[in-house]
Amino acid sequence: MSERPDLRELLGDDVSAEERARLERVHELLLAVGPPPELSPHLSEPTRPPERLSFLVRRRYAALALAASVAVAAFIGGTVFGEQRSRFEPDFAVAMRGIGPEGDAVASLEVGERDDDGNAPMRLKVRGLQKLTKRGYYELLLERGKRRLPCGTFVVDEGTTTVRLSAYYDLSRTSRWVVAVHRTGHVENPPVIMTT
DSSP states (O other), X not given: OOOXXXXXXXXXXXXXXXXXXXXXXXXXXXXXXXXXXXXXXHHHSOOOOOHHHHHHHHHHHHHHHHHHHHHHHHHHHHHHHHHHHHOOOEEEEEEEEEOGGGTTOEEEEEEEOOOTTSOXXXXXXXXXXXXXXXXXXXXXXXXXXXXXXXXXXEOOOSSEEEEEEEEOSOOOTTOEEEEEEEBTBOOSSOOEEEEO
16 A cells, blocks of 8 residues: 655645645545545446447438538528628619608618619618508609609618618619608508608
8 A cells, every 4th residue: 555645745835724624634535435446347348339320320420510511501601692782882872851741851862783683772761750550651662754663661660760672773863762651551642751
């Protein structure tokens, strides 16, 4: 049996008297318990799963790795696609103002360059319109003579609302836009409440 180690030598002089007493009690308990028993030879050698189970485990890990790779690729692709879509560089902008009871409302409509499919992205920032009932909504329209061409619908809350829209029409700084209101759902020829 080996000689009993001196705890004072192991700890040094940097330990307080209380901590030294606690560690001495723990040390005495460890010495009283003695070394751990040896493992039986049966437990000391690792067991191998049957070959079939090993194949199934490998297959499961391969499937999990493939699923993780697909998820990572989808996340990266979605992030890149979303970042490209979120970039918006306006080609020109026009100001809009409320009319009638909505005279305090203001908006800016920014129009970007057409994409490869022919659609022109637009960003409408509007402030001062009232929040409508559940079925009510606003509609951005492009006026061409007596015709009104739809450019998208939106709802508002308090403060400023920013809406992304798009249109395939020929658009320019001189185009005339209006915002119409559908107070309780869709109506033909809704009243105009904002204009450029």
